[in-house]
Amino acid sequence: MQKIETLASWIEQSETIVFFGGAGTSTESGIPDFRSAAGLYQTEQHSPYPPELMLSRSFFVKMPDIFFDFYRGKMLHPDAKPNGCHHLLAKLEEQGKVKAVVTQNIDGLHQKAGSKEVLELHGSVHRNYCMGCKQFFGLEQVMASKHLVPRCPYCQGIIKPDVVLYEEPLDQQVLISSMDAIANADLLLVGGTSLTVHPAAELVSYFEGERSVLLNMDPTPYDRKASLIINDKIGEVMDQVGKLLGF
Template identity: 70%
Template structure:
């Protein structure tokens, strides 16, 4: 039995699956990750501001115009479509086998594929709010804004994406629900993440179930603790698993 067949077998026998994912989950949908050779942090290395600076809260407060120029140009992919990984996870949730998707991604592709119990640790580009009156705005509003910095239609305040920037804390309720889901899972699928971003990466230590499968193109510090390690593209792997489960 090869690694993909083993993954399919464990999925068949499990009833409380949790998927913990990162940017690599969406690369096959055309959204670049952050830390790989072709990732966002590498392609922006010649910018006068490193991505960690551009995506910090103090930079947003001081230079919202530069932030939004980077954000619109590099981080918004409204036409991206779910890949095989997103679609299989949505199917497993519909079949009551997957209890939660815990994601570091902000692209909303899990929901677009049909998943509903998605715990977004770093927020979502699809939620935006005025910093003054808290009026909600959609991603389309940000895309259509003629101003470099989107402004509230009601009070004129700056509209900020509901994404967690450097120097900001994760939402405590989302953390709590993620810990609860991981603690009660019987199978953990970790996909498309370098497991270097904290405190998110530390969450997988709460898993006490039977098996852990790690699907990532590059090595992580967690590799030796995984029961099965798969380095092929996650979307293609999950599409094959979907076929085996049919």
């Protein structure tokens, strides 16, 4: 409880907070992560194709039917709801304290909770574009497609989710904006990430402030640099922090 009280105190004292998060931010919302014991990379080990391969650009191009079968079945969670972490960050943004949420997630839960300054390093399932005519399609339209591989009704091109696949570069403007936000923060909250996916994981090195908090169930490469470490469920922790802050 003392660590949670310290975190609440630091949030009260801070004016420029940035949150950097990964898949663990959404596990309490029912969306599995990738690398934990219950994550996709473990539970899909008996598949003929490993998830890392199926989520690559080259596999998408060569076998879009298998890609979309996996993507629709494992990556889309339209009914998932934000948890305590998403809600507290949105409330702190309303207060002017949280300046940006930098996320590796593609689920859109931060926006669903009310956050507006969200930098999506790996894109979003809610944005989809025709590879032919570049027409935009929402998630609902993709899910409603009668075909396994969604096709554009205008040119019959394949509709690709606006998510960064393996072998694809990150959006440079999103990357630069994330660097700037983290570099200018007086409190960095890092949550639900193993900090092993590069180049995203390297972003925490841009933090120049004195206080950084790591909220993760398992140890990470950033542990020795963090000012405060809380190894517990991030949604529950942020719920408690919110209560201490009067939310």
